[in-house]
Amino acid sequence: MDMIETDKTQERLDFFTELVHEHLPNWSFKVNSRLQTTLALTKYSSRTIEINKELICNGNFEIVWNIVLHEIAHGLVGFHHSHTNSAFINHCKALNTSPAPYIKGALPDDLMWKHLYKCMRCGTQYRRNRLSRGLKQGYVRCRICRGSLEKIK
Numbered sequence: 571m572d573m574i575e576t577d578k579t580q581e582r583l584d585f586f587t588e589l590v591h592e593h594l595p596n597w598s599f600k601v602n603s604r605l606q607t608t609l610a611l612t613k614y615s616s617r618t619i620e621i622n623k624e625l626i627c628n629g630n631f632e633i634v635w636n637i638v639l640h641e642i643a644h645g646l647v648g649f650h651h652s653h654t655n656s657a658f659i660n661h662c663k664a665l666n667t668s669p670a671p672y673i674k675g676a677l678p679d680d681l682m683w684k685h686l687y688k689c690m691r692c693g694t695q696y697r698r699n700r701l702s703r704g705l706k707q708g709y710v711r712c713r714i715c716r717g718s719l720e721k722i723k
């Protein structure tokens with residue numbers, strides 16, 4: 571499968587719904603806006619994979635992909651298998667994803683954020699996945715000291 575990078579939430583939803591159906595034909599894929607620290611959930615009783623709203627809207631596409639594959643592996647092995655279970659680990663390997671649970675905040679910043687700006691005066695960093703028009707055109711200034719921002723990633 572080719573890597574299709576998109577920033578549009580609906581396109582992302584369609585893409586990942588299709589990915590889920592490819593491996594788990596009777597399952598559904600839903601956005602859960604109440605999830606805070608949990609990035610994704612596999613609900614075996616309702617055969618649903620739920621995704622954190624902030625993650626699907628703003629998260630790095632590749633990370634979202636890895637997380638959805640991780641949840642698909644959960645769905646494939648069933649609820650009685652833990653993260654250290656060999657059947658689960660093998661499913662993750664086959665899907666080319668990590669068997670370790672993904673925790674919000676535990677992901678490296680450079681993977682979570684596509685763009686990184688730094689204030690040239692006070693050093694404050696600004697992390698973004700989507701750029702506002704102001705950032706694109708370079709007229710946004712540091713919120714703290716009004717210094718100019720430099721794109722470092």
Ligand SMILES: [Zn+2]
Pocket residue numbers: 640644653669670671672
């Ligand atoms: Zn897991």
Ligand SMILES: [Zn+2]
Pocket residue numbers: 689690691692693694712713714715716717
């Ligand atoms: Zn500053």
